[in-house]
Amino acid sequence: MEPRSFSMVWWGTIFFVYFVRLDQADGTFNFFKMRNLCKFCELKASTCEDTGTCFSKCGITSICDQLDEVCVSIWRKNDDNITVETLCHHPSKQLYGLMLDDYNTSKCLMKEKKVPGSKFYICSCTGEECNDELTFPPWTPHEDNQVLLVILVSLLPLLILAVLVIATFYWYRVYRRRKLNQEWESRKPKRSKGAVDCSDACAIMISDRDSDSSSTHANNLNHNTELLPIELDLQVGKGRFAEVYKAKLKQSSSEQFETVAVKIFPDEEYASWKNEKDIFSDINLKHENVLHFLTAEERKVEKQYWLITAYHPRGNLQEYLTRHIISWQDLWLLGGSLARGVAHLHSDHTPCGRPKVPIVHRDLKSSNVLVKGDLTCCLCDFGLGLRLDNSLSVDDLANSGQVGTARYMAPEVLESRINLENIESFKQTDVYSMALVLWEITSRCNAIGEVKDYEPPFGSKVREHPCVESMKDNVLRDRGRPEIPSSWNNHQGVQLVCATINECWDHDPEARLTAHCVAERFHDMDHMDKLSGRSCSEEKIPEDCSVSDGK
Numbered sequence: 001m002e003p004r005s006f007s008m009v010w011w012g013t014i015f016f017v018y019f020v021r022l023d024q025a026d027g028t029f030n031f032f033k034m035r036n037l038c039k040f041c042e043l044k045a046s047t048c049e050d051t052g053t054c055f056s057k058c059g060i061t062s063i064c065d066q067l068d069e070v071c072v073s074i075w076r077k078n079d080d081n082i083t084v085e086t087l088c089h090h091p092s093k094q095l096y097g098l099m100l101d102d103y104n105t106s107k108c109l110m111k112e113k114k115v116p117g118s119k120f121y122i123c124s125c126t127g128e129e130c131n132d133e134l135t136f137p138p139w140t141p142h143e144d145n146q147v148l149l150v151i152l153v154s155l156l157p158l159l160i161l162a163v164l165v166i167a168t169f170y171w172y173r174v175y176r177r178r179k180l181n182q183e184w185e186s187r188k189p190k191r192s193k194g195a196v197d198c199s200d201a202c203a204i205m206i207s208d209r210d211s212d213s214s215s216t217h218a219n220n221l222n223h224n225t226e227l228l229p230i231e232l233d234l235q236v237g238k239g240r241f242a243e244v245y246k247a248k249l250k251q252s253s254s255e256q257f258e259t260v261a262v263k264i265f266p267d268e269e270y271a272s273w274k275n276e277k278d279i280f281s282d283i284n285l286k287h288e289n290v291l292h293f294l295t296a297e298e299r300k301v302e303k304q305y306w307l308i309t310a311y312h313p314r315g316n317l318q319e320y321l322t323r324h325i326i327s328w329q330d331l332w333l334l335g336g337s338l339a340r341g342v343a344h345l346h347s348d349h350t351p352c353g354r355p356k357v358p359i360v361h362r363d364l365k366s367s368n369v370l371v372k373g374d375l376t377c378c379l380c381d382f383g384l385g386l387r388l389d390n391s392l393s394v395d396d397l398a399n400s401g402q403v404g405t406a407r408y409m410a411p412e413v414l415e416s417r418i419n420l421e422n423i424e425s426f427k428q429t430d431v432y433s434m435a436l437v438l439w440e441i442t443s444r445c446n447a448i449g450e451v452k453d454y455e456p457p458f459g460s461k462v463r464e465h466p467c468v469e470s471m472k473d474n475v476l477r478d479r480g481r482p483e484i485p486s487s488w489n490n491h492q493g494v495q496l497v498c499a500t501i502n503e504c505w506d507h508d509p510e511a512r513l514t515a516h517c518v519a520e521r522f523h524d525m526d527h528m529d530k531l532s533g534r535s536c537s538e539e540k541i542p543e544d545c546s547v548s549d550g551k
Helices: 003-019 143-186 267-280 317-323 328-346 394-398 424-443 468-477 486-490 492-504 515-525
Strands: 020-023 028-031 037-039 041-045 053-055 061-063 070-078 081-089 111-115 118-125 133-135 230-238 243-250 257-266 293-299 304-310 369-371 377-379
Touching: 037 070, 037 081, 118 133, 230 257, 257 267, 267 293, 267 304, 317 369, 317 424, 328 377, 328 424, 328 492, 328 515, 424 492, 424 515, 486 492, 492 515
Parallel strands: none
Antiparallel strands: 020 028, 037 061, 041 081, 053 133, 070 081, 070 118, 111 118, 230 243, 243 257, 257 304, 293 304, 369 377
16 A cells, blocks of 8 residues: 555544544444533532633543533532532433523533522533633623634644644543543442442532541542541441441542541441442432442451441431521421432433432431531431342242331331332332421421421330330321421411321322422422312322312
């Protein structure tokens, strides 16, 4: 072959390889388009003000999971706390209840959105790491296009040099993609012990405004080779099966530490550790209202089993309600996020539409719900959780036992009469327990009038740690429920919450709302003038949930 022909073939091959990509998801070719590289960090504390231009200071770059995903940055200010979150997201799907716009620009131009409880800016863009630089208004939308035009015109006389740059950049991208993909593969649950896939575009990362740590370093390690360098700090909780510690995770690249939570199981509680690890290891469990899981470890020297998760300084919901009186807005945030978390557990698909195994918590109570920095909830402690896999037989379900905390047990659990032929029956036991937690939240809201000291459900009617027989007397024989005083109905929003609570703790499991329906109701409570007149208690289809306005 002549040198000239060889050169043309070589450059043609480079053009084809760089601009033509086989999409592995559906086996089709995509021309002139590659998946974005975006900054991808969970909520990080920031000094950015909502003027001028600043940078996210995110040290993690991720390949977007889908071809059409764009880069997104979110800036929040709650009181004096400022945080920045960066991620990939598909513009056809909602993010925090919002749709992305102006994502075809190469600059991240921040736009203010109305979000209850905080000042909120969001931007989206298309281009490598374009969500690193945040530009706040006032800005000129066409300025970015003008700069791009100048660059293109200036490059035209340098066509040959541009071709060489493209070839060099192609090989650089190949190397970088290979390296990032190796890290991505090492974090998949099937290849590592409980590692989390940080590049999953459908996942919503940790949302903790007042945490002193980003808790991302553990996601980038290959846990098959070594234990994480963790230094236990102080004990922050203790349960039936394990103790929880605040801990420091050392970053390999510096002398800095990240704060994490470590749940330590003794050797004899291996079964509880394994059950919780298996549930957490499902990548489809990831959700903003489920505790963010980092990894699980077997500490053979200490004869211990560890679960390492995000750390939330506000503690659990029971502790928070004991110390704080909350506003209606706080009730809406806490209650709505609790319902969304339970709805995600129970769902058979992720928010992105991927198939998912439904999970029932079976020990839902206020001490098993954590309060995040933005005053939303996340569910934790899945030691008694049950994956409702299609392979489970009626015998398997029957052998799962009467589990949970007696105070929060549904009537059918206390009576050991769950309908084993219908897996929805297990979900409805969670809904009953969730209703008691919603009652706890409402009892501490200043919108109801006089707020009494915190009391758990059923208060002084039962002992501090009542047994099953004691709860049978209250819940089964007397059909008792925690009191809802008439004064709680003086506030329209609280009145709707009380109506929802009543329908969730109904004695008949089939008459209870679904968790998805409860989440929809809380969503509608933010738009009081848009409430529908239909009653969800008569609807068994989760997608059609509204609430009567009482007229």
